[in-house]
Amino acid sequence: MKTLLIGEYREGKFLDSTYELFGFAAQLGAETSLFLVGSESTLPAGGAIYLADAASCGEYNPDLHKLLILDAVQRENPDYVVFLHSSYGWDLAPRVAAALKLAQVSEVIGVQDGVFEVGCCNGKMRRSVKPAGPKAVLTIQAGAFQGVQPTGALSVTKLSNDTASPMEFVGYEPAEAKGIDLARAEIIVSAGRGVGKKENVQIIAALAKALGGELGASRPVVDAEWVAHDHQVGTTGQTVAPKLYVACGISGAIQHLAGMKKSDFILAINKDKDAPIGEVADVLVVADLMQFVPALTAQLQK
Amino acid sequence: MKILVCIKQVPDLESRFKPDQAGVWFSDTDLAFRMNEYDEYAVEQAVRLKEQLGDAPELTVLSIGPDRVVEVIKKALAMGCDRAVHVQDPAAHLKDPWQIASIIAAYAKDQGFDLILTGMQSQDRGSAQVGVTVAEILGVPCATTLVGFSYDGGTVTAKRELEGGLKGVVKLKIPALVTCQLGLNTPRYPTLPNIMKAKKKEIAAVPVAELLKSEPLAITTSFHAPAKKGSGLVLEGDIADLVTRVIGILKEKTAVLR
Numbered sequence: 001m002k003t004l005l006i007g008e009y010r011e012g013k014f015l016d017s018t019y020e021l022f023g024f025a026a027q028l029g030a031e032t033s034l035f036l037v038g039s040e041s042t043l044p045a046g047g048a049i050y051l052a053d054a055a056s057c058g059e060y061n062p063d064l065h066k067l068l069i070l071d072a073v074q075r076e077n078p079d080y081v082v083f084l085h086s087s088y089g090w091d092l093a094p095r096v097a098a099a100l101k102l103a104q105v106s107e108v109i110g111v112q113d114g115v116f117e118v119g120c121c122n123g124k125m126r127r128s129v130k131p132a133g134p135k136a137v138l139t140i141q142a143g144a145f146q147g148v149q150p151t152g153a154l155s156v157t158k159l160s161n162d163t164a165s166p167m168e169f170v171g172y173e174p175a176e177a178k179g180i181d182l183a184r185a186e187i188i189v190s191a192g193r194g195v196g197k198k199e200n201v202q203i204i205a206a207l208a209k210a211l212g213g214e215l216g217a218s219r220p221v222v223d224a225e226w227v228a229h230d231h232q233v234g235t236t237g238q239t240v241a242p243k244l245y246v247a248c249g250i251s252g253a254i255q256h257l258a259g260m261k262k263s264d265f266i267l268a269i270n271k272d273k274d275a276p277i278g279e280v281a282d283v284l285v286v287a288d289l290m291q292f293v294p295a296l297t298a299q300l301q302k
Numbered sequence: 303m304k305i306l307v308c309i310k311q312v313p314d315l316e317s318r319f320k321p322d323q324a325g326v327w328f329s330d331t332d333l334a335f336r337m338n339e340y341d342e343y344a345v346e347q348a349v350r351l352k353e354q355l356g357d358a359p360e361l362t363v364l365s366i367g368p369d370r371v372v373e374v375i376k377k378a379l380a381m382g383c384d385r386a387v388h389v390q391d392p393a394a395h396l397k398d399p400w401q402i403a404s405i406i407a408a409y410a411k412d413q414g415f416d417l418i419l420t421g422m423q424s425q426d427r428g429s430a431q432v433g434v435t436v437a438e439i440l441g442v443p444c445a446t447t448l449v450g451f452s453y454d455g456g457t458v459t460a461k462r463e464l465e466g467g468l469k470g471v472v473k474l475k476i477p478a479l480v481t482c483q484l485g486l487n488t489p490r491y492p493t494l495p496n497i498m499k500a501k502k503k504e505i506a507a508v509p510v511a512e513l514l515k516s517e518p519l520a521i522t523t524s525f526h527a528p529a530k531k532g533s534g535l536v537l538e539g540d541i542a543d544l545v546t547r548v549i550g551i552l553k554e555k556t557a558v559l560r
Contacts, residue, residue, distance in 0.1 A: 097400075098434075103520035104400075106428070119428065119528075127526075129522055130520065166443040169472050172469065174467075235465055236463055243556055283551055285544055286538045291541050299545050
């Protein structure tokens, strides 16, 4: 079996998340070749690579990247074209799948005998998905497969294409300056949508203070402007691994779990016993936040 | 200018899900349905663009599904869409993203839409494929995961959300398609007068068979709960009792609480 892995490169750097694609291929026992729009100066140490130059092709230029991938597909004839389920992957994979008239299976977390396990219903449930034919385009969930280094001698095949893009990439806008660095915090107490309203955030903040920790937040709470963006935990916020992480009213969307599941100890408080946060929590307290959290804070302050 | 916004009706994600009889999707019984959250941002952005252009654009909302999806269509009309298309399909949940995209593209093909907006994914299926695939079938440029949108003289400036707080800014000329991320704007609540006005707006019903010409490229063979990892402790009961137990556990298992 052959896989064409679509690596990632951003702001002049090869992204290590690419190695997760090799981890997935290793689980399949498949041969690998890597496709990358990047630079010769930052490449993995080994393996077969189809390389297009980011300086001329652009880091974000999906129509052109699609054509370059189709070129690599034609040369390699892979069974699976595999992307990360990331802002790059979910943007590009459907374009490649549509061009090849192949099934795309999104956010794969497991595979057995050509049937893919994927998350659905905000991570609460699973689906088994089978492509109609033997070939498919896949995106794999961030963190679902352990990264591994490619093996074998490095061999680079250069690809190029000068088709004009219908889009103009203007540039990157950096993340907002961080007021607090959650990555250094030993204790983080995060508020999720379950807090209900902005006024209730202070109840969570009081618990953070009583524990001597920092206040974190999940995406919906930041989008609603209940808590500032520099407190956001998750793939689009900060990735954290404190000694204690307390998730208050956070259901556990995949993007949030990816940002905190490496914490040493996870305490979750949620009224929904089936919330996916339960999958990573060491302790799940099934209770009303507004009753349990103030009671816990009061006891800690004694 | 003609604008199309595509929306999906999804269950409340706080619900408890049980497999349907075929075991390939959830059973509708006891579920409350609402507009897919990502699509609310798409509707809001479309309505704002219409307002920006002095009400000139004609704004069509489209949804595929059984009769109950008319509820979310009505909400979109009350938010400010002008007219609606309900693609009637009691078996929409059995279609793969390729077929859903093909249905939308078949409808949009000859309509001359200058801009199409969709959510970046649905909350229930979460494939994040349909919007981009529609753009591919129609052959129009597409930018995904928008957290910023502006429009001026035929050009959309889109701010895409990347990882770790980084954003990427791109410009694309219409006709184009964009997919909307959470936080793009603040979706409005329909007002009572607008809800009343929406009752007079046209909802055209189109049987799915008129638009669907393609076979699925993938099938769902099973819908199920995740295998329990079983490592975590689940505590329930009296609040005071829970507090005592949790403090005991934190003292024992973490180095941070003494």
